[in-house]
Amino acid sequence: MNLKEKIKYPSCEVEDKKYCEKIVEKSIEKVEKEGIKIGEGKTADILVSEIDNKICIKAVQKKAKEEKISCNDVEKEMFFIDQLSLKGYRVPKPVCSVKTENNDYLFMETIGTKISIKDLLDDKTGELFQQVFSDFNFNNFFQILNEEIKKMHEKEKIYHRDLHEGNIMIDEKGEPVIVDFGDAKMFFVSSEDPYRDNYVG
Numbered sequence: 644m645n646l647k648e649k650i651k652y653p654s655c656e657v658e659d660k661k662y663c664e665k666i667v668e669k670s671i672e673k674v675e676k677e678g679i680k681i682g683e684g685k686t687a688d689i690l691v692s693e694i695d696n697k698i699c700i701k702a703v704q705k706k707a708k709e710e711k712i713s714c715n716d717v718e719k720e721m722f723f724i725d726q727l728s729l730k731g732y733r734v735p736k737p738v739c740s741v742k743t744e745n746n747d748y749l750f751m752e753t754i755g756t757k758i759s760i761k762d763l764l765d766d767k768t769g770e771l772f773q774q775v776f777s778d779f780n781f782n783n784f785f786q787i788l789n790e791e792i793k794k795m796h797e798k799e800k801i802y803h804r805d806l807h808e809g810n811i812m813i814d815e816k817g818e819p820v821i822v823d824f825g826d827a828k829m830f831f832v833s834s835e836d837p838y839r840d841n842y843v844g
Contacts, residue, residue: 653725666750686704760808
């Protein structure tokens with residue numbers, strides 16, 4: 644099976660699949676050699692595509708697959724962000740997912756600022772904050788975030804399960820975008836605990 648045949652698309656419309664195939668092919672070739680890392684998690688590296696900086700790539704580490712660390716595969720994670728983005732939730736829009744012999748990849752939109760709450764907390768000088776968010780409204784930001792999470796739980800029955808300052812990005816308007824649904828689960832029965840692994844999802 645060639646690389647193009649391994650590409651899985653979300654249910655939302657992908658405008659130019661030929662362009663997408665080109666990005667996937669060139670990006671994977673580059674990532675396998677080096678890549679531009681903008682973040683790192685327990686199972687994956689996050690990189691920006693050198694071909695199109697509006698697209699970022701989640702490359703699931705080979706060791707995570709080998710050690711079978713509990714997480715969703717890229718197709719399942721794409722399903723979650725696809726369903727949520729179609730309903731207007733503040734998550735990255737998926738582009739496609741690909742599984743190769745070496746790694747698994749999830750391609751999605753880059754959040755413009757590439758800045759997370761963690762980046763702001765780690766910015767001891769305050770320069771990053773002043774440079775990008777001189778009029779940042781903390782109250783508004785966390786009110787929006789709280790409403791998104793509550794709605795995600797109550798209406799969609801989707802629980803992120805790994806929500807921390809590194810997984811909350813800040814967009815160009817200074818509003819939250821929730822990323823990394825690698826541990827997300829769907830929760831259907833009220834007697835089940837969404838933070839345990841022994842249920843549907």
